[in-house]
Each structure stands twice: as C-alpha cells, then as structure tokens.
Amino acid sequence: MSNKAQDWPEGVARHVLERTDSTMMEAARLAPQLAGPAWILALEQTAARGRRGRAWQHPKGNFSATLVIRPWQGVEQAALYSFVAALALDEALAQVAGPHARLSIKWPNDVLLNGGKIAGILLESLGAGGQISHLAIGIGVNLREAPDPGALEPGAMAPVSLRGETGTDIPPTDFLPYLARAFAKYQAQFESYGFAPIRTAWLARAARLGExxxxxxxxxxxxxxxxxxxxxxxxxxxxxxxxxxxxxxxxxx
The missing domain is CATH 2.30.30 (SH3 type barrels.)
Incomplete structure (x- = not known):
C-alpha cells in the first residue's frame, strides 16, 4: 500500500461514527445540512439493509459507508452512479488486495473477489416532489469477515472476505481513503465525459460477459x-x- 493511503479528495467531507442505525438513514438526516459531498462511515450498524429492503449483515471490522452527493443531472443519470461506485470499489480493492486477487463486477451492483461476493452497492435518491436533491450511495465491503451463508436467500452468491481470500487485514477507516479517492476520479470522468468511458471501463471488468x-x-x-x-x-x-x-x-x- 502506498503512502498516499491517507490522501483525501479535496472538498469532500468525512464523518466517522462509532455506531448508528444505518449509514443510509444517517445520510438522509445529514443531507439537508451538507454544503458538498460527504462520506459517512459507521463502525457498527444496528439496522443496515441492502437492495429491496433486505437485511445487510455487518460483522465487526467490515466496511459500511454512504456517500452523499448532489447528482450531476436527473433521475436517469443518477442511477448510473452505481457503475461509478463499482469501478471505484474495484480499483480500491485492487490497491489493497495485491496483484493476485481476481476482481470482477457483477451486474448490477456487486463486486466479486475470486468468484465470491465481497461488496454490494445501494443507491437511494433523497428529495421531495419528484425532485432529487441528493443521492445516497451505500457501500458495504466484507473486509474482515464474510456473512453467514445460511442467512442468505437461496441461490445467492457465496460471500467472501478480503482477509479470508488474501490475508489482507485493513480497518474500515484505512480503506475509506482508497475508496474515496477512486470514486472522486471516476466521478470526475463521468461528469466530464458522460457514461461512455465509464461503460467501457465497467465492461472490461464485467463478470460472465459473453456467458x-x-x-x-x-x-x-x-x-x-x-x-x-x-x-x-x-x-x-x-x-x-x-x-x-x-x-x-x-x-x-
């Protein structure tokens, strides 16, 4: 890992919480007060959730954070930030996991390590009257432990952890700068050049493309x-x- 691990994107706030109900709920509460983008990291969550309201397990030492931003354009463009987030996750994990980790992205919003699910992404729009004031991008990563497979729905992809697959043990607070820096890079690309370069980069990392x-x-x-x-x-x-x-x-x- 480089000495740049603690570099932080300019103009982006960072909130680290010991405990909260969920970073997505915290994002909704904080959004009206935010002057710019902000990462909210929780070391413990009591009511975390994933897509379609499913419970999201958060073993101690795993990563759970939400980025709150003002989306670049409207609702359709806002949904494309899940691909920006997936690319950022892929890059951040590659930086900390080392050259032998096999990473890929599973449509629409999971990141795989050595064929198992290591991370998930959840997008929620915040606002009223059909207008989006903010976008909350929730990210969960199994840094230290994989959740119990028995608690997952039938057919769900087997979970893995970074430590279990690679031996790398990185605290959530140390992983956050890698992810924030990677997200800022891909966000700038998306907002300058549109979805086309993001789509190309995503397809180069897509799991089971052509299958x-x-x-x-x-x-x-x-x-x-x-x-x-x-x-x-x-x-x-x-x-x-x-x-x-x-x-x-x-x-x-």
Missing part, C-alpha cells in the same frame, strides 16, 4: 447470453426470442 446467465425480475425469469450493457446501464441478453434489455433484476450464474 449465459439467468435474470430474475419480479415478473419473470429470463435466460440468455450476457452481451453488453446499454447506454442506460441495462443488461442486454441474447435470448432465443432475440435481444432483451433488462433494467432491474437479480442475476444468477
């Missing part, structure tokens, strides 16, 4: 070859009935 996957939405199950993601971030599958763009789903390999 057959199963997408389960609330209404149906679709199987097809993972061809690409389109300009709106939807997964494009080549199916027996032709190409299908999937905007939201759980993906199974």
């Amino acid at each position: 057959t996957v199963t997408a389960r939405t609330t209404l149906e199950t679709v199987e097809g070859r993972f061809e690409t993601i389109n300009e709106s971030g939807a997964m494009v599958l080549a199916t027996s009935a032709g190409p299908r763009a999937i905007a939201a789903a759980d993906i199974f390999f």
